[in-house]
Amino acid sequence: MSKITRRRFVQSSLAASAAVAIAPRFGRAQSANEKLGVAVVGGGGRGGEHIGRWLHDPRTEILYIVDVDEEAGAKRCDAIEKQQGTRPKFVKDMRKAFDDKTVDLVSTATPNHWHALCGVWAMQAGKDAYVEKPVCHNIAEGSALIAAARKYNKMCQVGTQCRSSKACQEAVAFIAAGGIGEVNFSRALCYKRRKSIGALGDYPVPSSVDFNLWSGPAPYTDPRVTRSKFHYDWHWQRLYGNGDSGNQGPHQTDIARWGLGIDTHPTNIITYGGRLGYQAERNDPNYVDAGDTANTEVTVFDYGKKCIVFETRGLEIDNAADEELNKLFGSASGNKIGVVFYGSEGYVVQRTYSDCVAMDKDFNVIKQFKGGENHFENFIDACISRNAGDLNADVREGHLSAGMSHLGNISYYLGENNKVSIDEVRQALSGIKSLDDNDKTLDRTVQHLKDNKVDLAKYPISLGPLLKFDPEREIFPDSAEATAMCTREYREGFVCPTADKV
Numbered sequence: 001m002s003k004i005t006r007r008r009f010v011q012s013s014l015a016a017s018a019a020v021a022i023a024p025r026f027g028r029a030q031s032a033n034e035k036l037g038v039a040v041v042g043g044g045g046r047g048g049e050h051i052g053r054w055l056h057d058p059r060t061e062i063l064y065i066v067d068v069d070e071e072a073g074a075k076r077c078d079a080i081e082k083q084q085g086t087r088p089k090f091v092k093d094m095r096k097a098f099d100d101k102t103v104d105l106v107s108t109a110t111p112n113h114w115h116a117l118c119g120v121w122a123m124q125a126g127k128d129a130y131v132e133k134p135v136c137h138n139i140a141e142g143s144a145l146i147a148a149a150r151k152y153n154k155m156c157q158v159g160t161q162c163r164s165s166k167a168c169q170e171a172v173a174f175i176a177a178g179g180i181g182e183v184n185f186s187r188a189l190c191y192k193r194r195k196s197i198g199a200l201g202d203y204p205v206p207s208s209v210d211f212n213l214w215s216g217p218a219p220y221t222d223p224r225v226t227r228s229k230f231h232y233d234w235h236w237q238r239l240y241g242n243g244d245s246g247n248q249g250p251h252q253t254d255i256a257r258w259g260l261g262i263d264t265h266p267t268n269i270i271t272y273g274g275r276l277g278y279q280a281e282r283n284d285p286n287y288v289d290a291g292d293t294a295n296t297e298v299t300v301f302d303y304g305k306k307c308i309v310f311e312t313r314g315l316e317i318d319n320a321a322d323e324e325l326n327k328l329f330g331s332a333s334g335n336k337i338g339v340v341f342y343g344s345e346g347y348v349v350q351r352t353y354s355d356c357v358a359m360d361k362d363f364n365v366i367k368q369f370k371g372g373e374n375h376f377e378n379f380i381d382a383c384i385s386r387n388a389g390d391l392n393a394d395v396r397e398g399h400l401s402a403g404m405s406h407l408g409n410i411s412y413y414l415g416e417n418n419k420v421s422i423d424e425v426r427q428a429l430s431g432i433k434s435l436d437d438n439d440k441t442l443d444r445t446v447q448h449l450k451d452n453k454v455d456l457a458k459y460p461i462s463l464g465p466l467l468k469f470d471p472e473r474e475i476f477p478d479s480a481e482a483t484a485m486c487t488r489e490y491r492e493g494f495v496c497p498t499a500d501k502v
Contacts, residue, residue, distance in 0.1 A: 036104040036383065039064035039097040039127075040088075041118055043076040044231055046132060046159075047109035051076065053376040054107070055083050060380065062088045064097040069231075071208035092210050094118060098125035105383055107376075108132060109159075112247075113218045113240045116141030117496040119395075123154040124502070128383045130376070132159040133250040134242060134402035135395060137217075139474055140487035140498060142399030147499035149388070149395050157379040157391050158398025160254045162353055164378050166371025171348050171356035172259045174367065179358055180343030184306045185435035186260055188252035189325070190244050191336035194314035196278040197236050198228040200290045206230055217494040227290040236291030238413070243293025244312045246405035248337060254393075254401035255339045255350050256308045265403055265471035266301040266308075270432060271411035271464040272425050272442075273297035277315045280453040294462075298445055299408030300434050307435040310408060311445070315452040322444055327363040342435075407469060410476075410485045415464030422446055422456065425463050432466060 038054050040047055043065050054060045062080055065088050067073035073090045081087035091097055098106070098121055106122035107130040108115060116136040119129045129149075135158045136142035149156040162168045175183055202224050205211045209230070211223040218239050227233045235241035242249075273294040279287045295314030301307065318333045326332040328340055328349045339350040346360045356369040375392065382390040420428075422442070429438040449456060468478050476482035490496060 035059060035061040036380065037061055037063040037100075037102045039066060039094070039100075039103045039106045041066040041094050041097070041106060041108040042110035042114075043067040043069075043073050044109065047076070050107045050109050050130070050376075051080060055080065057377060057380060059384075060105075061086070063100070063103055064089050064091060066091055066094045066097050068092050068210045068213040069206065069208050070210070092213055095121065098122055098127060101126075103127060105130065105155075111214075111234050111240050112242055113137045114216050116145050117217050117494060119145050119156060120148045120496060120502055123148040123152045123156065126152070126154075128155040128379075130157045130159065130379050131395070131398070133254075133398060134246045134405055135250075135398035136402055136406075137242065138485070138487055139403055139406050141496050142395075142402055143474060143499040144497055144502055145395050146399055148502040151502055153386075155379065155382045155386075155388060155391060156395035157375070157382070158393045158395055159375070160251055160393045160398060160401060161373045161375035162251055162255050162350070163258070163393040163397070164373040164375040165353050166373070167354045167356045167369040168255060168350060170369040170371070171350065171358070172255075174358060174369070175259050175341055175343070175348055176261070179346075179367070180341065180348055181345030183260065183341050183343040183348075185342045186256040186308050187340045187342070187436070188249070188256040188308060188310045189336050189338055189340070190248045190252060190311070191313045191317045192244060192248060193317060193335065194236075194244065194295055196281065196287075196289045197233040197291050198289070200226055200288045201228065202226065203228050203230075215491070217488070217490050217496055220491065233290070236293050236295075238292055238409075241293065242405050242409060243291075243295070243297070244314060245294070245297055245299070245310065245408055246402065249310060249312065249405045250398070250401045251353075252337065252339050252350075253308065253310055253404040254397065256310075256341075257401060257404070258397075259339065259341050259348070260303075260306050260308070262303055262306055262308075263400070264303070265400060265469055265474070266303050266407065267471065268302035268433070268466060268468055269299060269407045269411050270428070270466040271297060271299040271408045271415070272428075272461055273312070273412060273445075274459070274462045276449060276459055276461075277452045277454045279459065280455070285458070293409070294412055296445065296449065297408070297412060298441060299404075299411065300429075300432060300436065300438070301404060301408070302433060308404070309434075309436045309441060310404065311441070313445075313448055315448065315454075317448070328359065406486070407467070410482050411464030411467050412462065413464075413485065414467075414479075414482060416462050418463050419460040420463045421460065425461055428463055428466070
């Protein structure tokens, strides 16, 4: 594993700055009037947002759409041609686009298991890269991306767009200035309804999809899948996705870490939860959902003097009986996706991507922060300046935040079969050094499950082990099994290199 330290980051950045001073800025766009050529990899839902942003920016031109679904890719090309006036080329294999010297930058909105390898290949081919969150599918891939960005002197922005949000930037500055006193604890929330993805089964891959290319770094399952909805629902299968811990989570854990000024991995992690409640929803005690990631998950991240707790709830969350959180978010109903910073003199709450609020200890609003983001524009600015310091969400930040989801999931996966009573969870948490009231967090989680008619005697919570992590070496010194989960086995032709081999 690679050491990712502040000292190394600064040294690498200085070396990169010196190198770009004597290097051409782009392969093609060296005139102020010439547009930057873009290849968009992954034209699905999130890819549509990428396409819209590049079409909107007068400095860019979409030259390629890369998608393993030929039917979907052709439709994207049709739509782009109408808006852009020129038709992008369509290819199924991203490497063909990367070989084209007229492509200056790549933006990827593939499934998670492709994020890192796409970014590494793009930068090795001389392209700057915008990589969606989570920037990697596992810890080792994140380190590889950082190493590639520094070695090839490329800009690598992560799609955690709250880093470019005016509201979030001002809220974090307010915390840093002492606006709510001393702040050592934050709680990141993903209370977001996620229905069952359907029964576990044996379903054909759509005929328009090249399943070999879709699978890429992941195992090839010849050519069927276990979920009925091919696109998107891969998020809830761990071969490809990371659950909401790695889907929505990196937005919130990134803000939580940012506001606390944390610039490293945690040193201790423990997770409890499960994929619970779908039997009650279906009124079928034998129902098996096709997903294998947790839909209820709580992780405690210990950073020594500071602490972050991340909570995922995927069942019905309307009218949740969380009195304090209802006051902080201003509502008892609807999704709660955000971050709460707990200060000695009050709270700061990130409620949406463009809305944050500061409150005193009595929950009175003392300051509001408003304003959206220009994250893609910020990436282009850095591509032109050739200064990685101009990026609002450099790849290292994305790695540390995505790493939280991976570390939390490792604890969960290792304890998945450790089904325990609530008292056993409480006992395990009692020995954990934490700035959170772990009992209250557990009580709220249990109440949420009971509100959704989960029979915890029949479907108990899983308790993961308390894992010690070495942030420098990026290993679990006391668990070879956990360390092995910091990477994966790759298929020939789709191997994501380690940081020392990019």
